[in-house]
Amino acid sequence: MDLSIQQLAQQSGTTSRTLRHYGDIGLLPPSRIASNGYRHYDQAALVRLQRILLLRELGLGLPAIASVLEHETSPAAALRTHVDLLRAEQARLVRLIASVEKTIAAQEKGEEIMAEKMFDGFDHTHYKEEVQQRWGKDAYARSDSWWRGMDAASQQTWKDRLATLNSGWTAAAASGMAADSAAAQKLARRHVEWLGSIPGTPASTSGSTPRGNLKDYILGLSEIYVADERFAANYGGTAGATFVRDALAVYAEREL
Amino acid sequence: MDLSIQQLAQQSGTTSRTLRHYGDIGLLPPSRIASNGYRHYDQAALVRLQRILLLRELGLGLPAIASVLEHETSPAAALRTHVDLLRAEQARLVRLIASVEKTIAAQEKGEEIMAEKMFDGFDHTHYKEEVQQRWGKDAYARSDSWWRGMDAASQQTWKDRLATLNSGWTAAAASGMAADSAAAQKLARRHVEWLGSIPGTPASTSGSTPRGNLKDYILGLSEIYVADERFAANYGGTAGATFVRDALAVYAEREL
């Protein structure tokens, strides 16, 4: 029951070029190569390909797919990580669209006047937004390789810290405590410290960026938590996200 | 008031490498090149750079930015097109996230059993979803260059057709007519024809893909209209989107 490369391509909905590429990078080697050089694939290869395509549809990169298939440890864990990345990207797009629409609206109001003033004020007024957007972009681009560069233990530690933080925030928000209470501020500090473990951001200690950036970064980030429902869901709803933002804002003003 | 490349980079928040790149591709040529080869930038260049960076933050690609800055005709129009593309990408992510979460949930329920059955049934059960997702991915990747490859007149024609369609659908849905009525079916036919003007999709006439794909493509697409609120907004709310889906489904079953 051998399949030729074209047959496999057609069955799975990809192209033969893609299959040769997967073969080249070792992601899906042909199960047999005939004496004339032709590639042949068996049923196992078909199944593997289907899994690859599924993971690809879910947005994983080819190296990530390879690592999932090799360390056959719980695809669910890999997917859970990935969904977080997707959410970050999704949140970025939400802000992006809002920002573009705001720009369009502003331009339509007074094209002539705005045309210059808008760009004049760019680096001052829009600074916070810029930080937000840049953060989203950079972080997503780097987080994947960063994440996969960690060993399993570090990954677990990182996720544990996140889980602890989230449950702490949720409980604090539900208890009705004040955002500037000692307990909330303690959470805020831990949150900022946790953020520091993500490289390539103003909060990362390895960066040589001045602290002024960090404050704006935290303030911008906390606004995202409120503005985007996806984050809000992590903190027990909009009220929870608002609480997180307020606590972070107080902390940023006081300590950064 | 000349600026060196480093000064400009620092002021604008980019890197000197980026500036040299922009110079190389002609997007932002240095206003003066000294006899020693050093680049120097004046105030006009700074303003231009700020506009470039703003557009980049909004997600435009460098060729798109160049075309906006050259044909200085209404940046709003360019942005409006872009926001549509962003929305498509955003919709794709929404579906992607939902899909990944569904996968995770399914896996957590019965890991051992599902692990194989899931992938067994992949190409049958998930085919529609695959079509949806692939459409979103491909379309976004290609639509930008496709769109910018058109002359202004063609762009206008295309947008007019879309606007006409949308208002037609909205009106039809509001009138309470049946999805299989003649008027609705006429709209559906026009809708499918309009879809054919987008290259790289099963609906495009230039493609040599068999008609079986087209039917699934249309069915998958119409589901998106309902599932995603962004599209629904185009058709006068969820009810409108449902109407569009039903009408397209009837059309697909009868004609494709």
Added chain:
DNA sequence: GGTAAAGGTTGACGCATCGTCAATGTCAAG
């Protein structure tokens, strides 16, 4: 058996956007 049409192979370039060396030149300061 000849010939043409499919279908196969291995390169290798291209795309978008710079990051990141490498090798080298220039200028201001000690």
Added chain:
DNA sequence: CTTGACATTGACGATGCGTCAACCTTTACC
């Protein structure tokens, strides 16, 4: 004169294949 900061021009890398190009095999038909 030497050192160090700042400048230059290449050129590779990364992502995931699309798209030729040049060439060989197999199949089908006359």
